[in-house]
Amino acid sequence: MNSPALQALFGGTFDPIHYGHLRPVEALARQIGLQQVTLLPNNVPPHKPQPEASAAQRVAMIEQAIADRPLFNIDLRELQRQTPSYTVETLRGLRAERGPQQPVGFIIGQDSLLTLHHWHQWQELLELCHLLVCKRPGYPAEMANEEMQNWLDRHVCRDTARFHQQPHGLIYLADTPMINISATEIRQRYLQKQSCSDLLPDAVIDYISHAGLYRG
Numbered sequence: 001m002n003s004p005a006l007q008a009l010f011g012g013t014f015d016p017i018h019y020g021h022l023r024p025v026e027a028l029a030r031q032i033g034l035q036q037v038t039l040l041p042n043n044v045p046p047h048k049p050q051p052e053a054s055a056a057q058r059v060a061m062i063e064q065a066i067a068d069r070p071l072f073n074i075d076l077r078e079l080q081r082q083t084p085s086y087t088v089e090t091l092r093g094l095r096a097e098r099g100p101q102q103p104v105g106f107i108i109g110q111d112s113l114l115t116l117h118h119w120h121q122w123q124e125l126l127e128l129c130h131l132l133v134c135k136r137p138g139y140p141a142e143m144a145n146e147e148m149q150n151w152l153d154r155h156v157c158r159d160t161a162r163f164h165q166q167p168h169g170l171i172y173l174a175d176t177p178m179i180n181i182s183a184t185e186i187r188q189r190y191l192q193k194q195s196c197s198d199l200l201p202d203a204v205i206d207y208i209s210h211a212g213l214y215r216g
């Protein structure tokens with residue numbers, strides 16, 4: 001029997017979603033062979049202030065961004081929890097639904113990898129998923145300390161086939177384009193009434209303008 005397709009989740013605050021999210025993940029999907037990437041907006045970011053846009057607005061912006069991008073869909077499960085959106089808890093829920101054999105990949109940027117040791121019960125993550133890591137400009141390739149570097153070296157795998165065969169436990173460092181965009185920069189540009197074209201899809205720009213978001 002064939003193993004089920006690798007299910008990829010991409011968690012984020014998406015306040016708002018931008019090309020720094022979409023383009024590296026599109027490249028990652030081509031490299032590792034993902035048919036679908038599920039965007040997972042969080043409700044209560046564990047390590048960030050509460051988002052400026054409401055959950056409904058962030059979802060609406062994601063829907064605008066992915067309307068013409070069939071690679072992506074959206075999962076709203078984290079919006080149903082009022083406690084911090086710990087990834088380990090979300091993945092446990094998914095595992096309970098999908099069973100132990102389902103290959104699952106959780107996509108993060110390099111900035112998230114570098115601070116992974118601060119995540120809630122981070123050592124459990126690789127018991128539940130693979131980590132698929134996109135490059136991000138301004139963040140070094142080396143981990144914060146020797147212990148974390150050894151942990152990374154033990155789990156890194158270049159053989160993309162294994163991510164489809166094994167249910168969890170591997171880390172893929174993808175060779176994705178460096179896109180120097182952050183949601184923080186976009187919110188600041190809106191506040192200063194500067195243009196954000198080329199930073200996020202036109203449909204999201206239109207939504208932000210109609211909803212009057214990020215004006216301070």
Ligand SMILES: Nc1ncnc2c1ncn2[C@@H]1O[C@H](COP(=O)(O)OP(=O)(O)OP(=O)(O)O)[C@@H](O)[C@H]1O
Nearest residue numbers: 012013014020108109112135136179181182183184
């Ligand atoms: N430009 C980028 N390149 C690669 N990965 C990115 C980029 N922007 C965000 N990510 C990754 O996407 C995920 C969700 O990020 P998030 O929604 O918090 O966006 P952000 O731009 O980092 O937001 P903020 O500026 O508000 O902190 C994280 O794993 C982050 O590492």
Ligand SMILES: O=C(O)c1ccc[n+]([C@@H]2O[C@H](COP(=O)([O-])O)[C@@H](O)[C@H]2O)c1
Nearest residue numbers: 011012013042046047085086087119120
């Ligand atoms: O589980 C944690 O402790 C944890 C800590 C920080 C971030 N995360 C998750 O990582 C994803 C990216 O987070 P962020 O803050 O960069 O938007 C998002 O799904 C968060 O819920 C998870």
